[in-house]
Amino acid sequence: MELLHLPYPLDANVPVTGDWVWIGPNRAGDRQILEVLPRRSELSRKRAFEDSSAAQVLAANIDVIGVVLPVDRPLTHNRLERTLVAAWDSGAVPLVIVTKADLEDVADDVVRQVILQAAGVDVVTTSAENGDGIEDLLAHLPPRSTLVLLGPSGAGKSTLINALVGHNVQHTGEVRSGDFRGKHTTTSRELVPLADGTVLMDTPGVRGFGLFDADDGMEQMFGDVEELAGLCRFSDCAHQQEPGCAVQAALADGTLEARRWNNYLKLQREMAALARRKDAAASRAYQREWHQKVVGGGKSQRSAERARSEREEQRSKRRRR
Ligand SMILES: Nc1nc2c(ncn2[C@@H]2O[C@H](COP(=O)(O)OP(=O)(O)OP(=O)(O)O)[C@@H](O)[C@H]2O)c(=O)[nH]1
Ligand SMILES: [Mg+2]
Ligand SMILES: [Zn+2]
Known part of the structure; x- marks a missing residue:
């Protein structure tokens, strides 16, 4: 076995550029990536x-x-x-x-x-x-x-x-x-x-960077802003016109730049929207799985479809009666 610093992505997703992989013989004796090492x-x-x-x-x-x-x-x-x-x-x-x-x-x-x-x-x-x-x-x-x-x-x-x-x-x-x-x-x-x-x-030029679940990164870049928002009089302060809002005070005296605050809010909204989409996707996947278990009963797709069309036929028969 040998350790290589692979220069090119071999697959759409794994491994990616910079990955270390184990290469060794597969069952047929050919050299093949056996494992991508932890990143x-x-x-x-x-x-x-x-x-x-x-x-x-x-x-x-x-x-x-x-x-x-x-x-x-x-x-x-x-x-x-x-x-x-x-x-x-x-x-x-x-x-x-x-x-x-x-x-x-x-x-x-x-x-x-x-x-x-x-x-x-x-x-x-x-x-x-x-x-x-x-x-x-x-x-x-x-x-x-x-x-x-x-x-x-x-x-x-x-x-x-x-x-x-x-x-x-x-x-x-x-x-x-x-x-x-x-x-x-x-x-x-x-x-x-x-x-x-x-x-x-x-790397090829990249213009945009859609953020993905970057809570740690947000804390690194905007930790001071997050801390400030924690100093407001009300714990559920919306940082608009509430009395005792530490954010509005900092914006007013110039210690917090308006551009930076607005960008912080924008990035927060972006990640919240991403989280909602992820939840929706997870719930769709759950429903599919549930449907398969309960309705499909582990049968093949074909038999599940047949079962559904039979049910529909019976339903329309009932309606006709
Ligand atoms: N005057 C000057 N020109 C530079 C300098 N660095 C790069 N350039 C010029 O900028 C242009 C683009 O440079 P590249 O290195 O190809 O840019 P890149 O970021 O690799 O671009 P992509 O590969 O398309 O993503 C070239 O015409 C370079 O000569 C510099 O330090 N001074
Ligand atoms: Mg280049
Ligand atoms: Zn506030």
């Missing part, structure tokens, strides 16, 4: 289609999740917080990586804004173009750790990996001149090892 971290998001309540695991066994933000695109306020919630929830440590710092004279402003929103998560500023911040970024990686880069297409993830490796291993692509978006140059998740045992994971 120490798991980055997931809600499956992309709207009414799904299932999780999609994007990567496993990540130590550091690099959230990549290029300075040449306006910072869309709430996406950073949302991504950091998912990152914290994975069990890995998030790190915000600002890229293309050589490009704009607004770089300093962007970084200041990013630091505010990152709620204590470390921020490193890099330029693959002139090498600034590359050493600093490496210093943020524990020995032999795995770093995944997340960010929109054209953010400079693959370029950054090339800068970390020291030569070109990943294809990179121009951004469109109109809206600075990338062209999805990287199309699969790929592992790139460094000489010192660090592993870098390049």
Whole structure:
């Protein structure tokens, strides 16, 4: 048997990029994955289609999740917080990586804004173009750790990996001149090892991050907000016009940013809706199972259907009488 760090997802779901698996001979003597080893971290998001309540695991066994933000695109306020919630929830440590710092004279402003929103998560500023911040970024990686880069297409993830490796291993692509978006140059998740045992994971650009059951991540990102809401005079305070509302007081004196509070509420609503969908799906599954047990009596689908049509026939006979 041998232990491999598998570079590609073999199946739609298991194992995923970053999984460690046991490979050994099957009964016929062929090499085959016998087992996926337990994951120490798991980055997931809600499956992309709207009414799904299932999780999609994007990567496993990540130590550091690099959230990549290029300075040449306006910072869309709430996406950073949302991504950091998912990152914290994975069990890995998030790190915000600002890229293309050589490009704009607004770089300093962007970084200041990013630091505010990152709620204590470390921020490193890099330029693959002139090498600034590359050493600093490496210093943020524990020995032999795995770093995944997340960010929109054209953010400079693959370029950054090339800068970390020291030569070109990943294809990179121009951004469109109109809206600075990338062209999805990287199309699969790929592992790139460094000489010192660090592993870098390049990913295709992801725009959105539907949160999935991210209570721990919410607590990491919004723990102070949750604590504040616990200080209101009434334990069932809706934080609207109630007297003694600690949230409204903090919004009024500026210690809580309105944008951040609204985004917190939005993410809470999103997860509550997901929980309701999950409950509904579970109750449908339960009803199906119950129906099968009681009505189907463990018979095959065909005989259950026959039984149903017989019952219907009898019912209509009764009606005719
Ligand atoms: N000026 C400057 N340009 C950069 C820097 N890093 C990346 N770029 C440019 O940004 C464009 C996109 O870079 P990529 O590395 O392909 O972006 P990506 O995030 O991998 O994009 P996808 O693979 O599509 O998700 C390329 O034209 C790069 O040359 C940088 O530090 N400075
Ligand atoms: Mg790329
Ligand atoms: Zn309140």
